[in-house]
Amino acid sequence: MIKPAAVESGYTGAILHMITENGFRISALKQLQMTRKDAETFYLVHKDRPFYSDLVKFMSSGPIVAAVLEKENAVEEYRKLIGSTDPEKALDGTIRKLFAKSVQQNAVHGSDSDENAAIEAAFFFAERERF
Secondary structure (H helix, E strand, O other): OEOHHHHHOOOHHHHHHHHHHOOOEEEEEEEEOOOHHHHHHHOHHHOOOOOHHHHHHHHOOOOEEEEEEEOOOHHHHHHHHHOOOOOOOOOOOOHHHHHOOOOOOOOEOOOOOHHHHHHHHHHHOOHHHOO
């Protein structure tokens, strides 16, 4: 997912280009704005963490671009491509190093497991929307 600050800053095309240049196939893609309830549900795993309220507010503050990516070892490979959550600690050339504003406004979300990737894909896309 490309987060609101990155979409607002006009980085969507550059980020998608980096993703495809690194061998990922985009099997689903859409732009939408999450409601507060959407963001609360999507990030429910973080409900008891101190940043949850700010995260929900940020993620529902503007349009996002949701995508389903495919590649051998996609989760692991994508997490390498996006870099550390903290853009100050991210390696040069990673998406977050290039496009993030802060830890919270870190440009993109990436699933942390194949299981969560399947759950998150289903959150945004019906089967008929994936190719």
